[in-house]
Amino acid sequence: MGNLSYAILGTGALGGFYGAKLQKAGNEVHFLLNSDYQQVSQNGLIVESKDGDFLLPQVNAYNNVNKMPSCDVVVVALKTTQNHLLTQIVPPVVKNNGIVLVLQNGLGIETEVVQIVNNVTVIGGLCFLCSNKVGAGHIHHLDYGKITLGEYALNYHPVGITARMRAIAKDFENAGIEIELTEDLLLGRWKKLVWNIPYNGLSVILDATTDELMTNLYTRTLVEQLMFEVQLGAKSTGRILPDSFIHTMLEYTVNMKPYRTSMKIDFDENRPLEVEAIVGNPLRIAAANDFSLPLIRCLYQQLKFLDRRNSL
Amino acid sequence: MGNLSYAILGTGALGGFYGAKLQKAGNEVHFLLNSDYQQVSQNGLIVESKDGDFLLPQVNAYNNVNKMPSCDVVVVALKTTQNHLLTQIVPPVVKNNGIVLVLQNGLGIETEVVQIVNNVTVIGGLCFLCSNKVGAGHIHHLDYGKITLGEYALNYHPVGITARMRAIAKDFENAGIEIELTEDLLLGRWKKLVWNIPYNGLSVILDATTDELMTNLYTRTLVEQLMFEVQLGAKSTGRILPDSFIHTMLEYTVNMKPYRTSMKIDFDENRPLEVEAIVGNPLRIAAANDFSLPLIRCLYQQLKFLDRRNSL
Structure with missing residues (x-):
């Protein structure tokens, strides 16, 4: 070309x-x-x-x-x-x-x-x-x-x-x-969501940076459980993410500098959150394939509440 | 006597x-x-x-x-x-x-x-x-x-x-x-948890009053889903809460004056939260009976994070 x-x-x-x-x-x-x-x-x-x-x-x-x-x-x-x-x-x-x-x-x-x-x-x-x-x-x-x-x-x-x-x-x-x-673009997109869904979501809901989420044992476990739900979402579309990928992402984030996610920056700047693209669409695509992702749905509901109030 | x-x-x-x-x-x-x-x-x-x-x-x-x-x-x-x-x-x-x-x-x-x-x-x-x-x-x-x-x-x-x-x-x-x-004391305690778990938990996590949680369709649905998990917890101990009880609690809360829950008051006053008695114990009792309550566990993890940070 x-x-x-x-x-x-x-x-x-x-x-x-x-x-x-x-x-x-x-x-x-x-x-x-x-x-x-x-x-x-x-x-x-x-x-x-x-x-x-x-x-x-x-x-x-x-x-x-x-x-x-x-x-x-x-x-x-x-x-x-x-x-x-x-x-x-x-x-x-x-x-x-x-x-x-x-x-x-x-x-x-x-x-x-x-x-x-x-x-x-x-x-x-x-x-x-x-x-x-x-x-x-x-x-x-x-x-x-x-x-x-x-x-x-x-x-x-x-x-x-x-x-x-x-x-x-x-x-x-x-x-x-x-x-x-x-x-495989779809596999790539699911891989990115393994990071984006838990950290973007929880950073807004709990007003937290990535290091705070990883230092606390309860939220660290929740992050991991959310990642396994993203893995399930990927599976619902026929894409296999190995467990080792999740462990790599957790390890990678522990070793990152404290980071304010893009969704948290949007929230702090009173801009609308990318909830639908990052959380809602994966939920709906998994649901269309008969997979339910209860923790991601819970995050979605909490984020929709906060996004709406943030826009008032 | x-x-x-x-x-x-x-x-x-x-x-x-x-x-x-x-x-x-x-x-x-x-x-x-x-x-x-x-x-x-x-x-x-x-x-x-x-x-x-x-x-x-x-x-x-x-x-x-x-x-x-x-x-x-x-x-x-x-x-x-x-x-x-x-x-x-x-x-x-x-x-x-x-x-x-x-x-x-x-x-x-x-x-x-x-x-x-x-x-x-x-x-x-x-x-x-x-x-x-x-x-x-x-x-x-x-x-x-x-x-x-x-x-x-x-x-x-x-x-x-x-x-x-x-x-x-x-x-x-x-x-x-x-x-x-x-x-039946245990039935009574589970009935009270139908209200206490969703409203106490979400009021702290989302910094919200009961009316805000009920006005937003996403959190209203989440409240209801949490109530059905409490119903499942009750069932794990052999206690049956009818669906009609849940609908009554939702209706009752919609008609209440806007209310700041006791856990939210504790949080705002920087006092330790009653997370273990209200959320942790029900989770553990259900788990001991082989019932998992994923949404309540998610709430628990989020509350433990916030309670810890609030005490620093």
Whole structure:
């Protein structure tokens, strides 16, 4: 394919970071913005990063998708709580035979995306990124950045490593972003949920950082029980996560620096929580396959209560 | 029996209220106090009550059980978090062939009490009381007050209505306290847990009043699911709670005034939570009978985390 053009839908901590890295490496990138549009169209983007700070004084900034050119790759970098906008903003910017790259957490989003576009490949990307937006057009990249890419096919049927995945991987790697390719996007998404469901959920419910959850024996056990329920959810869709993966995740988190999860940050900033994508969709997908996940359902109910009150 | 004498172990919002009512009605009452001892031994007890305020300028106040006379009825009115003291404070004050009346929440406490006294009848009392201690020796009775009494026998075998229960009931009724007698103490305790486990637990975890929990559809459903797990716990000990009882409790709570539960008050006041008596013991008793209660266990783990952090 070569020389892919990129549209970044949602120029925040995640979309702004990856988009800026791609442009810096020489790719054509178009940024959709909302509240930061004025600032960014005049002054560009600033990225402070542990890998080196840089400034892009001039970027292609838009506040309206209909003014954007069609691009080879449309990067969905909104929070999933904004996904009701996708039907309006994705179709105008994606080329025929183009790619929609969904860089979001949770489950079931690719299934929604294929329903709103035709002749388009949908690729899911799981980002391990620690980044904040600290001001308009100003991104602070704290750590990590790796993306696991997997191509979507009907019902998450695994399709192996495709040429399109490799093309995107090449651009991102050129831009200094570590990429892993997975033959099974759904397996990758469940693996990420093993971490995301317990830590995002309990961090909000108990107002806790990851280290607090792991130091207390009761919540450590609860985290583990929740992880085993995610394993059961994966099994309900025919994906096997070995017990050793769960033990690795627990060990990994014990050894991490104390961490405030993304859902906790959203909660503290009074933003809507990604409860449906991260907790509700896995629950519903497991239920559709006749698996009940009682602890995850309990977390879901508690989070829905807190999310609603937080929005009042 | 006639003319029973009473020792009140724990002269707080509950023990102070019932003890004062008994003394006002002419019973001999001895009050064990801790921090309020000086104040109460000099100035007595004040009860502000929706049923009429009254002052007892002179009460039998003690700060040491060994100075108290042996009484016919020893009323355990401490919080269950203080129950490690029972081995020291109950035996010295209870007459041979006397009664220990346990006015505490939760499960399994009578079993502990019979292990520390001989030749004594143990009666459990379930209090439906809304009362606060607003100052030293100063009690504010807001609402309710009814007590359900049931006599304990080995393994909570139901023993029907006994003469001792009737004798206590007579004194309390003379003092203006509504009494219900139950033939099956364990059934009564499980019934109370149908309310106490979901509302006490979730009110602390979600920082919520009863009306907030019932207005939100997600937590309302969670409350109901927790109630059905309590029903399962009761079943594990051979006690049948009909579904209609659960629906009555839900309806009753919807129609109550917004209420801050006793566990939430303890939490807000930085006092230890009665997690073990109210949540841990039911879990362990069900587990010993091979019943698992996953949602109640999840609540327990969350509460243990919060209780520990609250005590730091």
